[in-house]
Amino acid sequence: MRLSRFHLHTTKETPADAELVSHKLMLRAGMIRKLASGLYTWSPLGLRVLRKVEAIVREEMNRAGAVELQLPTIQPKELWEETGRWEKFGNQLLKIRDRKEQEYCYSPTAEEAITDFARQELSSYKQLPVNFYQVQTKFRDEIRPRFGVMRAREFLMKDAYSFHLDEASLVAEYENMKAAYTRIFTRLGLEFRAVQADSGAIGGDASQEFHVIADSGEDALVFSTGSDYAANVEAAVAADPAPRAAASEELRKVETPTQKTCEDVAALMGIALLRTVKSVAVMTAENDFVLALVRGDHDVNEIKLAKVAGLADYRMASEVEIAEHLGSEPGFLGPLNPRKAIRVVADRDVAAMADFVVGANEKGFHIAGVNWGRDLPEPEVADIRNVVAGDRARDGGELKIARGIEVGHVFQLGRKYAEALKATVLDENGKAAVMAMGCYGIGVSRIVAAAIEQNHDAAGIVWPAAMAPWQAVVCMINPKQDAAVTAAAEALLAELQAAGIDAALDDRGLRPGAMFADMELIGIPHRIVVSERGLAAGTFEYRARSASEAENLDKAAILRKIAG
Numbered sequence: 176m177r178l179s180r181f182h183l184h185t186t187k188e189t190p191a192d193a194e195l196v197s198h199k200l201m202l203r204a205g206m207i208r209k210l211a212s213g214l215y216t217w218s219p220l221g222l223r224v225l226r227k228v229e230a231i232v233r234e235e236m237n238r239a240g241a242v243e244l245q246l247p248t249i250q251p252k253e254l255w256e257e258t259g260r261w262e263k264f265g266n267q268l269l270k271i272r273d274r275k276e277q278e279y280c281y282s283p284t285a286e287e288a289i290t291d292f293a294r295q296e297l298s299s300y301k302q303l304p305v306n307f308y309q310v311q312t313k314f315r316d317e318i319r320p321r322f323g324v325m326r327a328r329e330f331l332m333k334d335a336y337s338f339h340l341d342e343a344s345l346v347a348e349y350e351n352m353k354a355a356y357t358r359i360f361t362r363l364g365l366e367f368r369a370v371q372a373d374s375g376a377i378g379g380d381a382s383q384e385f386h387v388i389a390d391s392g393e394d395a396l397v398f399s400t401g402s403d404y405a406a407n408v409e410a411a412v413a414a415d416p417a418p419r420a421a422a423s424e425e426l427r428k429v430e431t432p433t434q435k436t437c438e439d440v441a442a443l444m445g446i447a448l449l450r451t452v453k454s455v456a457v458m459t460a461e462n463d464f465v466l467a468l469v470r471g472d473h474d475v476n477e478i479k480l481a482k483v484a485g486l487a488d489y490r491m492a493s494e495v496e497i498a499e500h501l502g503s504e505p506g507f508l509g510p511l512n513p514r515k516a517i518r519v520v521a522d523r524d525v526a527a528m529a530d531f532v533v534g535a536n537e538k539g540f541h542i543a544g545v546n547w548g549r550d551l552p553e554p555e556v557a558d559i560r561n562v563v564a565g566d567r568a569r570d571g572g573e574l575k576i577a578r579g580i581e582v583g584h585v586f587q588l589g590r591k592y593a594e595a596l597k598a599t600v601l602d603e604n605g606k607a608a609v610m611a612m613g614c615y616g617i618g619v620s621r622i623v624a625a626a627i628e629q630n631h632d633a634a635g636i637v638w639p640a641a642m643a644p645w646q647a648v649v650c651m652i653n654p655k656q657d658a659a660v661t662a663a664a665e666a667l668l669a670e671l672q673a674a675g676i677d678a679a680l681d682d683r684g685l686r687p688g689a690m691f692a693d694m695e696l697i698g699i700p701h702r703i704v705v706s707e708r709g710l711a712a713g714t715f716e717y718r719a720r721s722a723s724e725a726e727n728l729d730k731a732a733i734l735r736k737i738a739g
């Protein structure tokens with residue numbers, strides 16, 4: 176490839192609306208251009224990187240025994256109604272109408288479409304297990320598309336779906352996919368971790384996410400110092416709290432005229448925040464009022480709360496509903512003296528508290544010295560809070576928090592979709608059996624941004640070898656248009672390519688400074704300069720992207736450097 180004929184378009188200016196380094200660098204390198212919110216064009220340069228990621232994903236999926244197919248991106252409403260997700264998927268689902276007023280959606284994921292394929296194609300247990308995958312564009316109408324291709328609306332995903340007769344086979348394939356993902360992210364040269372994810376109603380070890388570790392990551396990941404336990408904060412669990420102490424204080428009303436938060440109340444009273452209790456008022460789908468309690472220094476984990484019986488589709492209570500049940504305005508809520516009988520769900524740590532402080536259900540007041548059993552009935556107890564750094568882990572270690580970017584997700588779906596879509600096969604006894612399913616996603620386009628978050632310096636991108644648009648670029652410095660310099664540069668390019676190195680020639684005629692800055696910005700691992708001066712000395716100037724100095728080497732030495 177000659178860069179004079181390739182469309183390379185870099186800029187020095189940092190784009191104003193880009194927050195993340197990866198977004199800035201992808202724009203400056205000219206890898207992507209925005210068409211509209213969450214919609215990006217991949218330039219020739221960007222696409223080279225995207226295709227390298229895709230190729231590794233394909234190779235490892237194939238190696239793991241998965242088979243590639245391709246599903247349509249536009250899918251009929253009727254199919255999505257069979258699983259109830261036409262409504263349930265919410266506003267992320269982009270709905271479309273055709274000229275006959277038929278409704279469709281643009282696929283945000285493809286469990287429905289693949290299960291429809293499976294129910295037509297698979298009829299006997301002998302065809303199982305099978306794992307189908309595709310690398311296909313997805314669309315999710317994200318509330319806040321941001322960070323460029325990191326959270327786009329249209330993006331490229333590898334999605335795989337496996338079908339099984341029994342759980343044992345599903346578990347085996349799940350492990351097989353985890354191993355394939357580990358190979359993929361290792362080959363891509365990324366620092367990553369597999370963590371336990373929220374597995375919805377299925378529970379257990381049935382879902383794991385793969386995260387690229389980066390401070391800018393949107394997800395908080397929890398690690399234990401006591402074992403290899405790692406989980407997304409959405410799913411992370413701390414150890415049970417120490418047993419409750421005996422009550423030692425009397426109940427007393429405290430005037431808190433303007434103190435509506437636990438922080439303000441604790442500051443006014445001169446007590447530790449962890450002696451206060453936060454009351455969060457929610458409504459069940461059946462419009463029952465529930466008061467969820469967490470310690471003042473903790474936050475409610477929405478996913479955990481939704482797992483409490485009856486709260487699957489809970490929503491926040493309105494001020495009117497709060498007044499009706501508690502007789503107070505927000506800021507002074509608590510479980511004592513409600514206006515109507517209410518259901519109280521206390522976090523494990525709240526249930527273990529004694530002599531604590533809650534809102535009085537009266538404007539301007541809190542109540543201190545509250546004790547379970549004595550002042551309030553024993554509550555319904557559940558783990559409903561986010562863990563925090565420093566929490567005790569269940570293995571006895573300490574929980575630490577790091578940030579990550581979710582680049583992959585493996586999931587044991589069980590029979591949910593196959594049941595809804597009646598996808599059955601005949602088992603060994605000739606009886607119809609609903610198939611068990613697994614699904615396995617990789618954010619192919621997000622990986623490109625995540626890799627840059629992890630690998631960059633002040634000059635630009637520092638690609639891991641497997642992802643670079645070219646392994647090596649021959650930079651030609653030839654202001655006098657000397658034929659010998661051109662011939663030497665072209666010969667070197669041909670030689671690199673013959674050695675199996677993905678190489679290009681920068682023959683754009685830029686001044687050395689501008690040319691080198693471009694190569695650093697777009698992250699080329701190996702730069703080789705051909706110039707009149709070098710030719711006279713019989714050497715080329717070589718510099719690795721990660722090295723601080725260039726060195727003059729002969730051809731053989733350069734080939735050895737690139738081979739690593």
Ligand code: ATP
Binds near residue numbers: 284330
């Ligand atoms: P997130 O929590 O980041 O919204 P998700 O859990 O909804 O992602 P999955 O349904 O698990 O995503 O999709 C599989 C993979 O697709 C994710 O692991 C992620 O890498 C990628 N992905 C999801 N949403 C986006 C998006 N808006 N832009 C780019 N990649 C995405």
Ligand code: MG
Binds near residue numbers: 384581583
């Ligand atoms: Mg996910």
